[in-house]
Amino acid sequence: MARESFDKEIRFLRMLALAGGAYSRQQFADRLGISVHTYDKTLRYLKEMLSTLQQGGPQEHGNELSEGLRYNYYESADPLLLFLFRAKSLKETETIRLTLLLTALQSQERTARDLQDICSEQMPVDLPLPDEKTVRGDLKYLEEVGVIVRLSGGRPYRYIAANDLIDRLSDDELLDLFDYVDVIANTQVPSVQGYLLRSTLKKALIKRGYHPDTMETHRYKYHYHSRILDEAHLYTIFRAIRHCRRLHFLYLSPKKGKNYASQNTNPLFERETEGVAQSTLPLRVVYDHQYGRWYLIGHSPRLGLMKFRMEGLTQIEEGEPVSEEEFARRLAAAQAQLQHSWVTDTLRPVQVVARFFNPDRSGANFVRERVEAQGQWGTITEESDSTFLYEITVNGIYEIKPWLRSFGSSCEVLEPAWLRREFIAEWKEIRNYYESVREDF
Template sequence: MARESFDKEVQFLRLLALAGGAYNRQQFASRLGISVHTYDKTLRYLKDMRTSLQPLSEKQESDLSEGLRYNHYESADPLLLFLFRAKSLKESESVRLSLTITLLQDQTLTAKELLDACSESMPLDFLCPDEKTIRGDLKYLEEVGVIIRCEGGRPYRYRAANDLVDRLSDDELLDLYDFVDVMANTQVPAVQGYLLRDTLKKALGKRGFAPETSDIHLYKYHYHSRILDEAYLHLIFQAIRERRKLHFLYLSPKKGKNYASKNTNPLFERETEGSDESTLPLLVIYDHQYGRWYLIGHHAKLGMVKYRMEGITQITAGEAVEEAVFAAMLERARQQLASSWVTDTLRPVRIVARFYNPDRAGANFIRERVEAQGQWGTIREESDATFLYEIAVNGTYEIKPWLRSFGSSCEVLEPVWLRKELIAEWKELREYYESV
């Protein structure tokens, strides 16, 4: 899949997940900056992609377009994950590697035996691989741990690396699936966990477990945008390791536009809504409260810059910089972010808040949440019913929603101007709920 095409599908699915059925076709296309014809073509492409990766019943296939729009939250499976499977490999590679893994499930084969088997089983639409290609595939699959080279001399024999799953009892396999399910839904990044979860689900199916077995808990805690933004993490982390600049088109979330097509036809060329950016990536930061990824980089003219990952499209790696230069920029960025709640770099402010313990027996979930999420802030006891929380943080813009989320269990004491801001906000909320 072309990179630009993947950008379009990412933004398409993000808006679909966030807006659901709130927009009609014309409104949806306008928000994306595409035509209604392109909207229909993209939706049809996603349906074909989903169907090819996971065969659907006739009813499921007929309901898929409506399910994409309205019912994506009803399943414990992250609907958007199939996009990663489709992007990860070229179509010919995907078919060839899938066939190789299938052939090695129940037997050991040499490279030449595998070549003969692949030549007999490859679909007619694809060229048969040569021995060099097969050996390259075997080397790749061995490096990523999918297959194992058997003991013995040349010619080497290979088999699928199913030892872990095969040696587990049914109860152990179910326990492992439940553990991976919870971790994939709560930890970041999550895409690799979801892929492992799918593999374990298939293993359960091979042992005769009904599909409903894996959906007993129906536990789900994922941000769809977070999963989609992980598409760029591998490239960004690789650029950070190699100290390479990144070039991309950035669409600021404030602009209200989610996608800008790459103008390849001069007859339809138009001015793009985004800005062309060139930055040296330094850090990636994840905001748990809103499920957002941020890229922290260094711009030649602006110094340290921050980008919301959801606005990055058409990303490519560029030239490398010297190690000493990268280290100096990274250290400077860490100093600026040392007191940031997430990414704020304003002047540090001392905040003191009083938290009220629950007035019922049992776990003190207020105290536990402050201890878990309060970062470097300090806690000191005030009375049996209250405790004080103090922190010096860059600005109040990012920490204010966290303080506000505690409702009546949190009272800001200092600074006075922040206390007055929150009082005004709560008065405004009270007016909304006055009887009509």
């Protein structure tokens, strides 16, 4: 899939997940910045891709793309957005060819010549037939990623699918592994690899005769659909960080409300781009649990430390390398600036002091447990049997403020005084919303 096309599909699926059926075709296209014709073509392409990747699966997976996103709200264990990862980096011929190879190697060992014959017999007539060099290249790739194994012995080499782990597990062991992967994939970041493993295990259980409903022992409400879409950029960014290379991309700031910018490849339809061309040395990736957002932290020779919301990155390309000494110097400077950042803020450090109230009822102290788990480097001091103090120095209060507010009446901000006054004004405003309700309403 072309890079521009993948950018468009990411933004298309994000809006579809967030808006559901709230927009008409014209409104959806206008919001995305494309024509209605392009909207129809993209939706048709995604549906075709989804049906291709789910061939042979359970009948219920044949739902329409938009219907699945709208009505399967709690079915986050099989997020429809995930299917894009299975096809984003493969051409159509590669997708069909690799599928044929893996299917043939599931049941018995075969040589490259055997697999070439199978591809020649089963490839669609409108697609070119692979030669032996192409098949050997595919086998080398599949062996490198651990999908197949080459058996011991001389030439010609024989290959078989790497199903030893699954095949050696009993039914109970396979169910336990599925449940474990199910929980981890829904609670950890990054999660895409976990979802792909979960999908593989689910197919193995279905192959053993288990009904899909038997495996759904956990239900999740997946809040951040766009999170797994943004993970598509992680591996490109991590590779650039590992090799000390700059990144060049077109950045669409979420604040401007622009969701997509096409590449101006046709001079007849050339128009001014909505994004800003950026070049940065990637240093770190930060994840915000509060809002489910990924951030890229980089360095610009002209502007210094730069912070980008990952959902705004498009048309990413690796650039020129820098020396390891320069990279280490830039990284150390960034870490010093972000030392007291709740997420990515680099404003003036502020000391925040808050009083937390323990629950009145006996049992688990969920307030204390949450502060200990999420409070980062803040310190906790016992004040009384019913309260404790929490102190932390952070770069600005804009990122920690929603976290403090989320505790409701269980949190009282003490310092700084101006932040306390802001909270008082906000809670008074909320109280006023309820005073106007008539008693006989």
